[in-house]
Amino acid sequence: MSDAARARPANFPRLAGFLASEAALAFWRKAAILVLLAVAWQAAAVWAARPILLPSFTQTMAALVDGILNEGLLRSSWASISVLLKGYAIAVAMALVFVSLAVANGFVREALKTLISMFNPLPAIAILPLAMLWFGLGEASLLFVLVHAVLWPFALATLGGFDSVPETQRLVGRNYGLRGPSYVALILIPAALPSIIYGLKIGWAFAWRTLIAAELVFGVSSRQGGLGWFIFRNRNELFTDKVFAGLVLVIIIGLLVESVIFRALEAATVRRWGMQR
Secondary structure (H helix, E strand, O other), rough: OHHHHHHHEEEEEEHHHHHHHHHHHHHHHHHHHHHHHHHHHHHHHHHHHHOOOOHHHHHHHHHHHHHHHHHHHHHHHHHHHHHHHHHHHHHHHHHHHHHHHHHHHHHHHHHHHHHHHOOOOOOOOHHHHHHHHHHHOOOHHHOOOOOOOOOHHHHHHHHHHHHOOOOOHHHHHHHHHOOOOHHHHHHHHHHHHHHHHHHHHHHHHHHHHHHHHHHHHEEEEOOEEEEHHHHHHHHHOOOHHHHHHHHHHHHOOOOOOOOHHHHHHOOOOOOOOOOOO
């Protein structure tokens, strides 16, 4: 056995310990930031002494617990997330198909670039009235605006990632006889994975905020009140603490997706392979 082979098992626990310590350090940094924000919020609310405008952090947390226990806030959140996942999956699949075709055909490539330039700057919430006119008041309208919110930024990031793949790797794939879907799946996607994951993160953020904004307008996801509708309804009833509780839950879900799901995806792929720090 070579010296490198003998050294690899010995170095692996050290590397794992280093990664664990880095993750723990990042966790405690985020926790400290959140604590400081909570303290500042509480101090500002106490100083203002106007809970109808700015409830305190403790009041908001009490409203959040009450909403979870007595008002089905988690059920409302899942109603929103389930619709988001459907739209997100449809948009990602469509974008991968479009970008793969663009790689193989110059006309499709220019058409896709033109569509991205046209529709990527267009806020998804701006087409909500059209979606309601075409699909009615329900899940189909939400899916339409969600697909629009995710499709273009993800396609842009993925196309940029494919364009950045070194020519050497492209030649290796062609020398092995890879063409079409196999060339995209085995050469382009692995090499462009950092850009693809970045596009997934941007698409998620756009989809989440678009969904909440859309629910603030008409609020029904699969015949259930979504998280945005919970915020809107309590705003109309002047339950400001519950409005803030809904907003806090929106932030918590966003943090969990970013810090748990996407971080785990990056750790299992691009970080593990040394493609990203």
